[in-house]
Amino acid sequence: MATDLRLAYADIDEELFDVDQIPVTSRDVRSVGEMLFAVDYLARQLLMDVAGDDAGTLLRSWPTMVAAAEDLWASLPGRLPGVDERDRPITSLAAQASTIESSLSGRKAWPGPGPTNPRVDQMTQTLLNAAALVRRYGAEVPHERTEAHRDLEAARTRIMHGLYLTAHAVNVALHANGRDRVNEARGSGRRVQLAQHHSPYAIAPTGVWVDRMSACENTARSYLTDRFAQALAGEAIRPVDDPGRLAQALASWDIESHRALAGDLEPSNILLITRTQGLIAGASMVLVDAAAAAGILEPSDRLVPAIAEAGRSWSNLASRWGDLAPPGARLEEPLARAAAEVRAAYRQITHDATTLATPEVIATRRGLPQVTVATLRAIGAGSELAHVIAEKADTPNLTGPARALSRRAHNDVAAGLATPPTEGDVVWVSPADILARRAVTVPQPVREALRSASTATASAASTAASSAMLAHSNGSSHRHAWLSAADNAQHGGHCTPASSPDHGMPCRKSAGIDRSAPVGPLR
Numbered sequence: 188m189a190t191d192l193r194l195a196y197a198d199i200d201e202e203l204f205d206v207d208q209i210p211v212t213s214r215d216v217r218s219v220g221e222m223l224f225a226v227d228y229l230a231r232q233l234l235m236d237v238a239g240d241d242a243g244t245l246l247r248s249w250p251t252m253v254a255a256a257e258d259l260w261a262s263l264p265g266r267l268p269g270v271d272e273r274d275r276p277i278t279s280l281a282a283q284a285s286t287i288e289s290s291l292s293g294r295k296a297w298p299g300p301g302p303t304n305p306r307v308d309q310m311t312q313t314l315l316n317a318a319a320l321v322r323r324y325g326a327e328v329p330h331e332r333t334e335a336h337r338d339l340e341a342a343r344t345r346i347m348h349g350l351y352l353t354a355h356a357v358n359v360a361l362h363a364n365g366r367d368r369v370n371e372a373r374g375s376g377r378r379v380q381l382a383q384h385h386s387p388y389a390i391a392p393t394g395v396w397v398d399r400m401s402a403c404e405n406t407a408r409s410y411l412t413d414r415f416a417q418a419l420a421g422e423a424i425r426p427v428d429d430p431g432r433l434a435q436a437l438a439s440w441d442i443e444s445h446r447a448l449a450g451d452l453e454p455s456n457i458l459l460i461t462r463t464q465g466l467i468a469g470a471s472m473v474l475v476d477a478a479a480a481a482g483i484l485e486p487s488d489r490l491v492p493a494i495a496e497a498g499r500s501w502s503n504l505a506s507r508w509g510d511l512a513p514p515g516a517r518l519e520e521p522l523a524r525a526a527a528e529v530r531a532a533y534r535q536i537t538h539d540a541t542t543l544a545t546p547e548v549i550a551t552r553r554g555l556p557q558v559t560v561a562t563l564r565a566i567g568a569g570s571e572l573a574h575v576i577a578e579k580a581d582t583p584n585l586t587g588p589a590r591a592l593s594r595r596a597h598n599d600v601a602a603g604l605a606t607p608p609t610e611g612d613v614v615w616v617s618p619a620d621i622l623a624r625r626a627v628t629v630p631q632p633v634r635e636a637l638r639s640a641s642t643a644t645a646s647a648a649s650t651a652a653s654s655a656m657l658a659h660s661n662g663s664s665h666r667h668a669w670l671s672a673a674d675n676a677q678h679g680g681h682c683t684p685a686s687s688p689d690h691g692m693p694c695r696k697s698a699g700i701d702r703s704a705p706v707g708p709l710r
Contacts, residue, residue: 265330337421430554468498
């Protein structure tokens with residue numbers, strides 16, 4: 188009997204902690220819509236950064252991502268009984284991906300067994316988290332309503348667009364891998380039979396994978412043709428229900444970025460940090476314009492240009508650290524999660540559906556004074572972060588992928604960003620290291636330009652921080668009056684009643700929204 192009871196309790200525990208039964212209780216407070224946008228964002232970043240060395244890892248990751256997308260698609264409410272025509276594209280794509288997975292299983296020829304791609308893995312996990320959230324709250328969605336139906340169509344379109352971008356990124360990597368093989372063969376004096384379809388570089392062993400990934404890409408594209416813009420126009424927008432969300436996101440980001448920098452040097456982490464700082468600068472420019480339009484900040488001819496220059500410097504520095512990140516480098520999970528929440532929190536305020544909202548529209552949104560203070564403080568904190576990253580440029584024995592560093596070294600010398608060698612043209616990276624895809628010590632021109640870019644970023648960030656601090660102090664009186672009016676309008680001038688447990692205590696406003704409350708089902 189006792190044994191039976193223990194089994195019963197074990198069964199209950201197993202059900203309680205099944206991710207298919209309850210949502211993941213992490214600090215991820217994003218809605219399903221925000222998660223789908225994050226997948227779209229990551230896929231776009233992947234497409235910009237992809238290189239030939241990524242082809243193998245991307246190919247191995249593709250089937251798992253498609254399976255996660257199919258799982259999320261199937262969990263969306265409002266499916267028709269029987270065969271639903273809307274499911275045919277994702278079903279076809281899943282079948283194509285499953286055959287790719289079967290071909291890769293146990294394969295010794297290229298790409299063979301090996302690691303998966305961390306960015307695609309991150310997108311896959313995001314899709315799985317979204318599916319768990321939908322299964323938990325999907326029954327609450329009134330899918331028979333027109334607006335809910337349009338939002339669900341937008342969700343399907345987002346899923347397919349993320350797959351389309353990723354499939355295209357895999358194809359780009361395969362073509363780049365083939366081009367590298369052709370260049371290596373020509374450099375060694377060997378003849379190469381160029382391909383007659385897709386591109387001349389779709390040669391063996393990548394040619395067959397180009398054919399198969401092109402089929403996947405075409406399947407996704409056929410679903411999106413004449414549908415993408417129209418479907419996303421019906422996407423529901425999550426209202427700004429918590430004015431403190433951005434401040435919390437930026438505080439978490441500051442903590443996680445410093446933790447990542449305090450550990451072992453990982454160029455992939457610094458790449459994410461510098462890119463996110465550039466995003467913060469860009470979003471801050473939008474919010475500063477909106478705050479000025481609302482009368483929260485005094486107009487300034489110094490603040491926006493200073494933030495813009497800091498944003499450009501962060502982006503330039505990010506491109507340089509990107510050259511040092513090895514293929515398949517994995518990110519610190521807390522850092523990646525914090526960056527995703529920063530993107531979602533900013534987008535909730537700065538965007539209107541799929542487009543950037545006008546300053547006049549943003550000025551009407553709830554919590555703009557708190558958001559303005561938070562973003563100005565983030566600009567101020569960026570100065571210290573820039574100095575910490577600048578120290579990393581002086582780390583001895585910095586290494587990176589041979590091919591990327593070879594190109595960067597020659598480009599920096601040609602552009603006058605590094606001191607040209609007195610002996611004339613120099614081969615900074617051995618062709619043997621490039622051919623073997625080794626990690627090599629950072630060449631002198633790359634290190635010199637990296638230090639210069641780091642110094643320029645620290646200087647620009649300091650200037651932006653000073654301007655932000657000045658704007659913050661000058662706008663305090665404006666914000667105080669604006670906040671008082673907004674609070675009176677929101678709370679109706681009410682305080683805690685005398686019959687409450689706070690009877691006898693000073694009058695105080697009601698508590699803010701509980702961030703631990705479940706997020707709505709879709710948006």
